Amino acid sequence: MKLDLILRVGTKLILPFLLIFAFYVHFHGDYGPGGGFQAGVIIAASFILYAIIFGLDAAKRVAPQAIVERLVPLGVLIYASAGLPAMIFGEGRYLDYGVYGHEFTHAHEWGILLVESGVITTVASTMLAIFYAFADRGTR
Amino acid sequence: MITFIQGVLLTLLAAITIAIVRQRNLFGVVILAGIYSFLIASVMMVLDAVDVAMTEASVGAGISTVVLLAALHLTGSREYPPAHAALLPLFVSAVTAGALIWGTAELPKFGVSHAPIHQNTAPKYIEDAAQHKMPPNMVTGVLADYRGYDTLGETTVIFTGGIGVMLIMRGRRRKSKGSDAKSKSRERSA
Amino acid sequence: MIEWEMIAYHYNYYITIFLMVSGLYIVIARGNMIKKLIGLGLFQTSVYLLYLAPGKIIGGTAPIYDKAYQVYSNPLPHVLILTAIVVGVATLAVGLALVVRISEEYGSIDEDEIFEQDEDQ
Numbered sequence: 001m002k003l004d005l006i007l008r009v010g011t012k013l014i015l016p017f018l019l020i021f022a023f024y025v026h027f028h029g030d031y032g033p034g035g036g037f038q039a040g041v042i043i044a045a046s047f048i049l050y051a052i053i054f055g056l057d058a059a060k061r062v063a064p065q066a067i068v069e070r071l072v073p074l075g076v077l078i079y080a081s082a083g084l085p086a087m088i089f090g091e092g093r094y095l096d097y098g099v100y101g102h103e104f105t106h107a108h109e110w111g112i113l114l115v116e117s118g119v120i121t122t123v124a125s126t127m128l129a130i131f132y133a134f135a136d137r138g139t140r
Numbered sequence: 141m142i143t144f145i146q147g148v149l150l151t152l153l154a155a156i157t158i159a160i161v162r163q164r165n166l167f168g169v170v171i172l173a174g175i176y177s178f179l180i181a182s183v184m185m186v187l188d189a190v191d192v193a194m195t196e197a198s199v200g201a202g203i204s205t206v207v208l209l210a211a212l213h214l215t216g217s218r219e220y221p222p223a224h225a226a227l228l229p230l231f232v233s234a235v236t237a238g239a240l241i242w243g244t245a246e247l248p249k250f251g252v253s254h255a256p257i258h259q260n261t262a263p264k265y266i267e268d269a270a271q272h273k274m275p276p277n278m279v280t281g282v283l284a285d286y287r288g289y290d291t292l293g294e295t296t297v298i299f300t301g302g303i304g305v306m307l308i309m310r311g312r313r314r315k316s317k318g319s320d321a322k323s324k325s326r327e328r329s330a
Numbered sequence: 331m332i333e334w335e336m337i338a339y340h341y342n343y344y345i346t347i348f349l350m351v352s353g354l355y356i357v358i359a360r361g362n363m364i365k366k367l368i369g370l371g372l373f374q375t376s377v378y379l380l381y382l383a384p385g386k387i388i389g390g391t392a393p394i395y396d397k398a399y400q401v402y403s404n405p406l407p408h409v410l411i412l413t414a415i416v417v418g419v420a421t422l423a424v425g426l427a428l429v430v431r432i433s434e435e436y437g438s439i440d441e442d443e444i445f446e447q448d449e450d451q
Contacts, residue, residue, distance in 0.1 A: 143338075143388070146342065147341055150341065150342055150345040151345075153349065154345055157352045157372065160352070160356075160372065161355065166364055169364075169365060169368055173368050173371065176375070177375075180375050180378070183379065184378070184382060187382045187383060187385070187386045187403070188385075188386055188387075188390060188391060188392045188402075188403035189382050189385070189392070189403070189407070189408045189411070190392045190394070191412050192378070192382065192408050192411050192412050192415070195412050195415045195416065196375075196378075196415055199415050199416055199418075199419050200375070200415065200419075203419050204419045204422055207419070207422065207423050207426060208422075208426065210426075211364060211426040211427075211429060211430055212364065214430045214434075215364065215429060215430060215433040215439050216439075226355075228358075229355050229358035229359035230355065230359070232354070232355075232358060233351045233352075233354050233355040233358070234351075236350075236354060237347055237348070237350075237351040240350070240351075241343075241344065241347055244340050244344070244347070247343065247384075248384070249339045250339045250340065250341075250342060250343075250384075250386070250388075251339075251386050251388035252388070253387045253390070253401065255384060257384045257385060257407075258404055261406060262402075262405065262406060265393075265405055265406070266393075266395070266402050269393075269395035270395060276394055276395040276396070277393070277394045277395075278394070278395065278402070279393060279394075279412065282405055282406060283409045283413070287409060290409075290410075290413070291413060294413040294414075294416070297421075298416060298417055298420045300420075301417070301420030301421055301424050302420060302423075304424045304427070305420075305423045305424055308424070308427040308430075308431055309427050311431070
């Protein structure tokens, strides 16, 4: 891979825009197409691109395998605990976003954003962990 | 016009499917599956499912192609021998297709607004979006708010899948008779 | 007399059924396990189409609210299928991981060869 100058430089140029696009898709999901699922996949795809061009070890220095694998359950935990404040402070209905603000629309937008953060964490880290698992098997 | 575009895309989809069925080189099959994913994403775009099209283009053509190629690297992508007489599978498929086509006769016409699917919950979602009770993108609203329990379940399934892959792939690779046979089959294909 | 109008209206259902049946055929007739998984994928995507096609209204627009539009396609199937796609790739990865382990153990991913090896023992 040392000789593929165009691929390496092109990847370096594309990567920041890929990540910015992923977060745009995540945070703009309320107003346009997109959301946590798509953004998570795009983030994972950008790391996979980095791993394919610069090698698995370089990718693991950027996103260490141990951290990626710990993020997988963390996303589910964020999602599941986003419903708890409604049970403690609200009317006792799980995943009722009314507790996150005084105004209906505002509160629900915060709730949706919180839940989508859980989704993006789990999806991105799961896809990356799957890729690491297969790539590890191949290089061993 | 839209139905014409959709007709062309669907016909291309059928052609790619035939190519996938007939192709025996697994590497070729994986690339054809990528093309298939992009085509079906275009069909979804024409069907107004923009969020789904985005997901299919990134997941179907991106991640699953990468994972399939990684698996091919580990198992060897040699062309597999032609299958034996495939009359029974062909018969089963033809009977299934006949039954399903018979079942479509009573389905409502494509694209009409008075079909039963549009009478149930959809008007409520559109009205709520109009009254700013949920975000303008109704798909996000329904996904994370109205059907939040569903999405929690789906996230848990993805988590379970990831854990499953890690558990299966982490195990120590055993040097058994299998590895000898594998190297032999590699030699044959080379 | 063939009802051409109905065939034109149901064209996407026929293609959906064709994709579904091709997936079924691959799963039954082909012995290679990766090919079988791709066949399952074909079957799965045909189900996506089966859900999405009835949600479309001709003359409607994508379900993103704007004052300029009155008619929207049904957002509910989109939600169901969006999550199904991402779950689909996770389950595909589990299947491929199992195939990789089988290949390491038997040296083959062809069904017939694996059955032969099992019978020899």
